[in-house]
Every structure is written in C-alpha cells, then in structure tokens.
Amino acid sequence: MRINLSQKKIRDSFVEKVQQLSGQNLLVCYQCGKCSAGCPAVAEMDILPNQVIRFAQLGLKEELLNCRAIWACASCLTCNVRCPKGIKIAEVMEAIRQILLRQRLDHVDINKIPPEKRKEFPAIALISNFRKFTS
Ligand code: SF4
Ligand code: SF4
Structure with a gap:
C-alpha cells in the first residue's frame, strides 16, 4: 500500500475524532505488535490492528476508511487485553467504523x-x- 504522509494529515481533525469517539490516546502506542499477534481475524485483514493504530496516529483517514480490517474485526477484545499500554484497540476500530457510518454509507x-x-x-x-x- 502506497502511503502519502504530510503534516496536514497528522494535524487533521480525523485524529482527534478517532480519539474522542474511542476514548483512547493513540500516541501511547509504541508498536509492539502484541495486539496483532493475538488477533484471530488477521487473516481477513488488509492491515494489521497495530497498523490501524499507527495509521490513526498519522491521520491516514482515506486509508483507514477504505480498509477491510475495520470490518473484519470481530470485536472479540483480545487485543484490548493484550495491549501493554492499555489501549482499547477494539474501540478504535469501532470509532473508525462510526466515522464512516455517520456518512450514512451502509x-x-x-x-x-x-x-x-x-x-x-x-x-x-x-x-x-x-x-x-x-x-
Ligand atoms: S498492543 Fe498496544 S502498544 Fe502494542 S502495537 Fe498494539 S496498540 Fe500499540
Ligand atoms: S477486537 Fe478486533 S482487532 Fe482486536 S483482537 Fe479481536 S478481532 Fe482482532
């Protein structure tokens, strides 16, 4: 996947919105990968749960809103339990789905x-x- 990064994206209100809706501080993630290692749905995902968090930190809105991973997530909460930083990754997945669904796109x-x-x-x-x- 080709990714274009910019200061504008990182400062975009999308990052703030994901944090608000999920109630999570995305910046505490240090990309250990434990969430992805325990996720039972990775075979169906195009980007891994830790990458979802990284993309959200970087404001990669289009990439996240168009990824399959947020829909493949089964909300099993395994990642939440495994995260050493206490990030609720499942809530972040849900927040990104909500942003998309609020555009009235089923x-x-x-x-x-x-x-x-x-x-x-x-x-x-x-x-x-x-x-x-x-x-
Ligand atoms: S387990 Fe937590 S700290 Fe580690 S990559 Fe996943 S979200 Fe980040
Ligand atoms: S809640 Fe979603 S991302 Fe987390 S382990 Fe379960 S399926 Fe994977």
Missing part, C-alpha cells in the same frame, strides 16, 4: 441478501450485522 444492504439465505443465518448474526454494518 456497508451491507440487507435487501441484497436473498431471503432464503437470510433464513439460514443465526438471528445473532443478523443483529450483529445491523449493529456493526449499518448506519
């Missing part, structure tokens, strides 16, 4: 899932889907 259109398929899904999967993937 990630999944339930109407595009055939009714016969919907019947097969466990109820909890549908409820989680609505909570996580729709605005």
Whole structure:
C-alpha cells in the first residue's frame, strides 16, 4: 500500500475524532505488535490492528476508511487485553467504523441478501450485522 504522509494529515481533525469517539490516546502506542499477534481475524485483514493504530496516529483517514480490517474485526477484545499500554484497540476500530457510518454509507444492504439465505443465518448474526454494518 502506497502511503502519502504530510503534516496536514497528522494535524487533521480525523485524529482527534478517532480519539474522542474511542476514548483512547493513540500516541501511547509504541508498536509492539502484541495486539496483532493475538488477533484471530488477521487473516481477513488488509492491515494489521497495530497498523490501524499507527495509521490513526498519522491521520491516514482515506486509508483507514477504505480498509477491510475495520470490518473484519470481530470485536472479540483480545487485543484490548493484550495491549501493554492499555489501549482499547477494539474501540478504535469501532470509532473508525462510526466515522464512516455517520456518512450514512451502509456497508451491507440487507435487501441484497436473498431471503432464503437470510433464513439460514443465526438471528445473532443478523443483529450483529445491523449493529456493526449499518448506519
Ligand atoms: S498492543 Fe498496544 S502498544 Fe502494542 S502495537 Fe498494539 S496498540 Fe500499540
Ligand atoms: S477486537 Fe478486533 S482487532 Fe482486536 S483482537 Fe479481536 S478481532 Fe482482532
């Protein structure tokens, strides 16, 4: 992934917004990688959880809003428990999803899932889907 860094990005209100919504201080992350090492969803992610934090520190808004990792995150909280700096990475993932969803962009259109398929899904999967993937 090609990344363009600039002072403007680092000072962008996006960084502040992620910190506000997540309640986390992104700057305390020292990139030890423990969050990524224990994450059960990394196989489905395009950038690792520690990279999500790094990108957020650097204000890489477009890269984060378009990454698959925030949607692959299962909110299992393993990373939160493992982080030696006490950062709640799952909350950061949720904050980035919220920023995107507040633009009224649904990630999944339930109407595009055939009714016969919907019947097969466990109820909890549908409820989680609505909570996580729709605005
Ligand atoms: S475990 Fe915590 S300190 Fe280590 S990379 Fe992840 S967020 Fe940063
Ligand atoms: S909460 Fe998300 S990022 Fe953290 S370990 Fe679980 S799946 Fe991975």
